[in-house]
Amino acid sequence: MALASFGAASVLLPVVALFVRAPWSRLGGALSGVGASTALRLSIEVSLAATAISVVVGVPLAWVLARGEFPGRNLLRAVVVLPIVLPPVVGGVGLLVALGRSGVVGRWLHDALGLQLTFTTAGAVVATTFVSMPLVVLATEAGLRGLDRRHERAAAAMGGSPWYVFRRVTLPMVAPQLAAGAVLTWARALGEFGATITFAGNLAGRTQTMPLAIYQARQVDPGGAIVLSLILVLVSVSVLVALGGRLTGPR
């Protein structure tokens, strides 16, 4: 009980401290001064885009990891999980040498297609996806592994083609795990800092998401940094409370 209280307190204390030290008297000024609304809108757009891409690409990846029978499957899983273990800044450096203007693939993207990812919102999405996608992949893979295969076999025996069975049986049956993984992915994406600032830079209105804006504000206006932090806390908590009870709590 004492340990649980200590655990809860260690999470709560920084949040409470933010409330205590917030410059409540000059809230309006602090908000407009640090470009809060621009950064918040960008944060939400980037995190949602990264979550959408993670689900679209991550579900097939989870399927391959859960159902595929091929040599090197465990290696593939290790590679997929790597961004969770790596410091995000390392991911940013990796992305830079891969997709930067003079990177291995980035050079070709730039010369042949005129595409540049660094210092663009698209680049921020790429960096954020890189870091947060493993969460939805792992959750969905666990869901697929825990599935009772008899239902899919029954569906095939009932005349369902493999794609029809996936769409109407497999996917709905792993939906709870997939949704929980998507929420975790989104939460991770909202807080992404290291890979984004390294790969996409810190340009207000283009790549400066909330964590980056907070980092910058802290150097010139500590009060503004606190206000921005509080906004991020508020958004995260309200989304997790709205969804979390249903997705991660007991059903």
Added chain:
Amino acid sequence: MLEAAIEVPRGDVTVAAAFSAGHDETVALLGPNGAGKTTIVEAIAGLVPTASGTIVLDDEPIHDLPPERRPIGIAFQDGVLFPHLSVLENVAFPVRARGARPRAARAHALELLGRLAPGIDPGAKPGTLSGGARQRVALARALAGTPRVLILDEPLSAVDVSARAELRALLRRTLGSFDGPRLLVTHDPVEAMTLADRVVVLEGGRITQTGTPEEIRDAPRTRYAADLVGMNLFVGRLMPLEAGVGVLEAADGVVTVPWPEGVAVEPIDDVLATLAPADVALHAARPEGSARNVIQGVVEEVAILGDRARVRLSGSPRLVAEITTGSVARMAIRTGGAVWASFKAVEIHLMVERGPTDTL
């Protein structure tokens, strides 16, 4: 006509079976748990790969088709209904999977549910249903795709005793009216004997005997078949006789039986009773003693199985007795000879599936 001759790897053993089912025939695959019954029907449905062999339906090979293109309807053991779909969507699934419009599929499903599962809410989720209700929905789903072969895998095993008689009657009607070959997987000899036209006995991944229920009862080829399939089976109306005793009026004779405990003393229709052949004693002359059932008969057949002999008697009712080969020699039992049989009422095992009558 369904003809299967297949070898299916399953773990360390290979299940091998060759059998057929006629167009209007119900064939039971009967065997103990682990005999390979389910493996065989799953191979026929294309759900497990076969090592070799052919599966031919009406002269058309189907063993190379993927499962979704085989015209087979299965009611799986325990139902295996889709937990996230309503009862209605479960039954509509095979229709929609084959490309029908959702509205037409649901109409077809509603019609089937009304016939096979009346009183079950089509909007309910399978998780809220009883075992018997789930099996009815599974049966409707198996028929929904208008298959040409119907397979029922242990349709009564997850159903509690009180719902069994009614479901058994529904199964008999459904099997009887299905236009095509039907396979019934079961480990329950009574189920096989009462629902099937022909029985395929499976043991350890091999077919040990094939025949009509009567043929297997009269001359079982293995110990398993003798012990489980080779029972004397009486079906008929149970009438009270005296305190604690009743008579079962079977089609070919009357036997005296103990009145089942906890069952109201009144006539009951469709009662099943079994009697182990080893509990039937044979005598050269009319026996003295306490046995309630004494029947005179003529020996129709003597089948030897190891050191035991099964003696089939014509009489009222017809009986099979199992005695030692020594007794056969001592009593000079031979085909065509007259013999007396006796058995105690308490040796008869009654299956009154309705349970105690409700007091209203």
